Amino acid sequence: EGEEPLPPWIRGERERKLAADEGSDLLFPVYLIGSALVAIAAVGSIFEFANRNPIFGVLPPSNFLWAPILLFFSITGFPSAGFLFFKAITAANKEAERQDKIDGY
Template sequence: MQLNATEGSADSSKSEESIPSWAKPGSDEPPPWAQGEGKSSTAQQSFEVPFFVYLLASAVTAIAAVGSIFEYVNQRPVFGVLNSDSIFYAPLLGFFAFTGIPTSAFLWFKSVQAANKEAEEQDKRDGFL
């Protein structure tokens, strides 16, 4: 009986080289995404607002600004706080409309920045960057 080695068995040493050290059986090295979990450096880190808070604030601000425009055009107070014949009616709605839309755009931009920063930090923890 004769045994022949195949190409796959000859290349097994090459495939072992491509396996990361943390993935080998019996390795005590944690994977890249778990390497920073043991460190307690939370006191040094500052609090950062999550991206979804910026996004939610942007949506609420945009809805309020557009609602102010519709309320001014239709001259129908929605909540009844100010009547349409009040002296403060137009300036208040104008303030919400003219400051709300740029504020909403700024908050949306901040949410995108925060989400990108969070994604880059996760990529670094995962070992992609």
């Protein structure tokens, strides 16, 4: 036969105990949004560099900092986006495991 659901007070105690045992981490949507924004910025930097557009309409291509800034964004953006995506997946899996423990699985 199926198990009966846990009473709310027992479920709350489990949640508090698990939250106290585990360190706090950012929520996975925060990492996921950060990953998407960084990836978009990296791709945008490549297009800005290829089309020789001013950075944010402020820094013209004739400025000596124009190329280093865009190259920095494009080169560091993809690994950073990948790292943030990995952190998002890890945090989501951790949250799913925590919820499974609360549910008694």
